Amino acid sequence: MEMEKKREINHPFHEHPLVFVEDQSNEGQKSYCSACGDVISDPCFSCAPCNYHLHNNCALAPQTISSHPLHPQHSGFSLRERPRLDNRSGCSYIVHVNCALEDYRFYEVVERESRCEELYGSSSKSTQPSITRVVEVSEDGEATKIEHFSHEGHCMVLADKMEEETDRRCDGCMLPVSTLFYYCSESECHFYLHKNCAELPRVKRHWIDRDTATLNSRSFMWCFLCNRPCSGFFYEMGELWVCLRCAEVPDVIEFQGHEHLLFYDFKCRERCNGCGAYPSEEGAFKCGKCSFTLDFKCLSLPHSVVHKIDEHQLNLTYHDDNDYSKHLRCDICEGKRDRSLWYYCCSICDTSAHPDCILGEFPFLKDGIILPPYSRHGHRHDVRFHRKAEDYPNCSSCGQRCRREIVKCAESTCNYIAHFKCWWPGLSRFRVIQRISHFVPTASRAGKLSTRTSK
Ligand SMILES: [Zn+2]
Ligand SMILES: [Zn+2]
Ligand SMILES: [Zn+2]
Ligand SMILES: [Zn+2]
Ligand SMILES: [Zn+2]
Ligand SMILES: [Zn+2]
Ligand SMILES: [Zn+2]
Ligand SMILES: [Zn+2]
Structure with missing residues (x-):
């Protein structure tokens, strides 16, 4: 019997010893590196019972590095785990090691560590709630009347259904409200929040950045991830502002329009399969198994919309399997539609249109801000x-x-x-300014606008 070449390491991010694997025997069944998310290739380190694998390079990445060219003002970076995906399995750790070695966002500056521990304490309860006061509680303990940090001076009341058929948007995420939301108790004040949006923590950790994310109800900013001017709430992480729609997207997603898992890759510059655009430094989600790519702009599109062009709801559609050429025209601009890109469609009337034509160029700006x-x-x-x-x-x-x-x-x-x-007129240039300042953390960001919400 041939002696098996074995080497074991203890890695701080996994509780069991990892075994060195030179050749993978499980051909045909792909595994993914828990550090960088890419398909595992030989040689690697594995914990077979947990299905936990690390590329050789990822496993041997240094735990600390002394300096980084993109973040010269601090020294001493330590490698950290990215947050867990979910609680389904105790072993689904994901660590962006390769990325961490290229982008300072994935490093923790050592001196900040104590500050973050302070913020979070030992339980999540120590985070600041957005609901500043519960005024009334129902029999089953639900907060039915509240005060919210974003809407001082007015109370907000819980409702489970919109009474009139109007297009009301949540002032947090800018998506339509229909069920379970808080509305302002002042009759002249049209301020709404989904219950979920009202309950978001004011300070949290977001996987995109090592800075703490602070909820801000600034009402007008450029979202770094979906690359649009947005109103509503934002999570602010140092230089990055992220809208609520984007902030909710986890770093690994099961997307119903694609059969495989998609992993966020900040280096991804491949064409988005939804809109055909090329992502810039915000990166995109990439399939671990094929070349499918999706950017945040497409991921944060509403699944269904109402538009005057059709009496029915129009649904976001991922594949056009229809062979008739009529379907490759947009019913709004009458321009061509690319069969491979997403569009909104009413299957009853056969209406179809470009997402930009349906939503307009600034779909997440609140009317009247x-x-x-x-x-x-x-x-x-x-x-x-x-x-x-x-x-x-x-x-x-x-x-x-x-x-x-x-x-x-x-x-x-x-x-x-x-x-x-x-x-x-700086609208298009604004993005460029933001891009530069993102990589030069000390530069002041020109063109930043702050606003009040319209009441
Ligand atoms: Zn909302
Ligand atoms: Zn109000
Ligand atoms: Zn966004
Ligand atoms: Zn896209
Ligand atoms: Zn795929
Ligand atoms: Zn169009
Ligand atoms: Zn004027
Ligand atoms: Zn003009």
Whole structure:
């Protein structure tokens, strides 16, 4: 009998010894590295009973490194586990080792450790709740009337169904509210929060960044992950602002439109299978088994929408199996549709349209939010954002007619109206500025806007 070449290591991220495997015998059945998420290749270290594997390089990655070129102001980085995926198995640890060695976001600066321990203590209860006061409780202990940090001065009441058929959006995530939500008790105040959104912790850890994530109800920012201007709540992690829709996406997902697991890869620059765009430094989700890629912009799209083009609900559709060429036209812009990309569709009427045509260019900006004066303009008042313009007024900036996405002066005595894009010509450049400042943590981020929510 041939002597088996065996070597064992004890790795701090796994409770059992890991055995060195030179050749994998289980051909055909792929395993994934619990550190980087890529398919396991030889040689590797494995704990067979737990189905826990690490590439040789990942297993032997240094536990600490003294400095990193992308984050020169601190020394001493220690390798940390990424948070657990779920509680289904005690062994589903995921650690981005390869990535950690390339991107400072995945390092923990040693001196910060004590501060984070303080924040979290030993239980999750020590995190700050968003509900600042429970005013009334139902018989079964549910908070039926609350005060919320984002909506000071007004109480919010729990409801389980919207009474009228109106398009009400959650002021946290900007998605429609229909069941189980809090609404403002003041009749003139249209402020809504999904129950889940109202209960989010104000400080938490998010897998995308080693900084603590702080919930902010700033109401207007650029989401780093879906790459859009958004209103609603954000988790703020140092330089990164992430909208609630994106913040909810875990780093490994089972996506119903694809048969395999998708892993987040910040290095991914492959074309998104949903929209056809190429991700930039926010990365994208990649399939562990095939070349399927999805960016956050597509992942955070609503699954169904209502649009005046069709009396029925339109559903986000991943595959177009229809052979008739009629279906490859968008019923809104009449432009071509790429068969391989996502679209919204009503299967009863055969209506189909581009997601951008259905949702508009700024689907997650709340109608009526107030934006502060943009300093590069002659106009010095706060403005309100509106999705549509009544009577197609002429833009104060370019002189052309305004149909959609406009800003209107908030002062009653001033009749300034402009296209949103004319009012904020830096809209496209903003992204570039953010990109640069993301990798230079000390640089101030130009173009950052803060706003009040409209009441
Ligand atoms: Zn919500
Ligand atoms: Zn209110
Ligand atoms: Zn987002
Ligand atoms: Zn996409
Ligand atoms: Zn796949
Ligand atoms: Zn279209
Ligand atoms: Zn204009
Ligand atoms: Zn004005």
